[in-house]
Amino acid sequence: MRGFLSFLLDSLVPLSCVVCGRWIDGDADPPPRGAVPAAGGAFDPGGLFHELFAGIRMPARVLCPACWRSLDRAVADAALPLGSGSPAPLISPFYTNDALLALVRFLKFAGGRSAAPPLAWWMADSLRRALDRRGVRREVGAVLAPVPLHPRRLRERGYNQALLLARCVGRELGLPVEDGALVRERATKSQSKLGEDERAENVRGAFALRRPDRIEGRGIVLVDDLVTTGGTARECLAALLAAAPAWTAVLSAGRVRDVGRASGTRA
Numbered sequence: 133m134r135g136f137l138s139f140l141l142d143s144l145v146p147l148s149c150v151v152c153g154r155w156i157d158g159d160a161d162p163p164p165r166g167a168v169p170a171a172g173g174a175f176d177p178g179g180l181f182h183e184l185f186a187g188i189r190m191p192a193r194v195l196c197p198a199c200w201r202s203l204d205r206a207v208a209d210a211a212l213p214l215g216s217g218s219p220a221p222l223i224s225p226f227y228t229n230d231a232l233l234a235l236v237r238f239l240k241f242a243g244g245r246s247a248a249p250p251l252a253w254w255m256a257d258s259l260r261r262a263l264d265r266r267g268v269r270r271e272v273g274a275v276l277a278p279v280p281l282h283p284r285r286l287r288e289r290g291y292n293q294a295l296l297l298a299r300c301v302g303r304e305l306g307l308p309v310e311d312g313a314l315v316r317e318r319a320t321k322s323q324s325k326l327g328e329d330e331r332a333e334n335v336r337g338a339f340a341l342r343r344p345d346r347i348e349g350r351g352i353v354l355v356d357d358l359v360t361t362g363g364t365a366r367e368c369l370a371a372l373l374a375a376a377p378a379w380t381a382v383l384s385a386g387r388v389r390d391v392g393r394a395s396g397t398r399a
């Protein structure tokens with residue numbers, strides 16, 4: 133039985149795994165060290181709190197250990213081809229699979245804000261490694277820019293999940309979040325119900341640059357929950373590139389395995 137009260141409670145502080153419904157053992161969540169396959173290193177549960185409101189914090193509990201282990205760790209960054217210029221690195225800790233989709237659906241559609249801190253922990257870990265590999269000193273001029281929601285969708289949902297993720301990543305890495313650099317000018321359909329060509333058409337020209345002064349000469353990391361065809365990320369980067377950033381990258385919690393290849397074939 134899953135009554136309204138339990139739904140409400142789970143939205144605030146999940147008591148059962150959002151993927152399989154199993155009760156989460158207090159000792160086992162956040163996931164124990166090594167719960168998720170190796171590429172990410174040791175999991176630090178210390179910072180994984182979910183702020184309910186006004187400074188009241190609860191541990192971010194979302195997955196049972198078995199479902200943590202079922203997430204599919206990405207082994208390499210992808211490259212997202214852009215219309216012109218060199219491709220943007222696409223950095224994601226996970227490949228999309230059923231468990232990740234369930235977790236992201238919880239974050240987006242079930243009021244599950246508590247899914248943001250653990251997802252962002254892995255995103256921060258992947259971004260830190262990617263910047264280190266490229267010799268980018270993240271303290272210098274890098275900024276996180278969440279994919280914006282249309283104001284109407286924001287009112288319905290109450291929050292922008294990409295902004296929640298960006299804030300948590302920003303806290304982990306000491307990077308500023310630039311919310312408002314981009315705006316979504318046109319309300320678009322949910323991408324999840326559309327095919328690849330429809331997705332590209334759905335978001336074409338949907339984003340506009342509002343604060344080029346905040347972007348110019350800086351390294352921009354666009355933050356989203358999932359990258360599937362890359363259509364949304366490409367449209368956002370096209371708008372951001374008009375402000376002449378020093379470099380761009382895309383950071384998402386998950387991506388499909390062949391996002392770069394599929395886009396590359398088409399481009």
Ligand SMILES: [Zn+2]
Nearest residue numbers: 149152196199
């Ligand atoms: Zn589970």
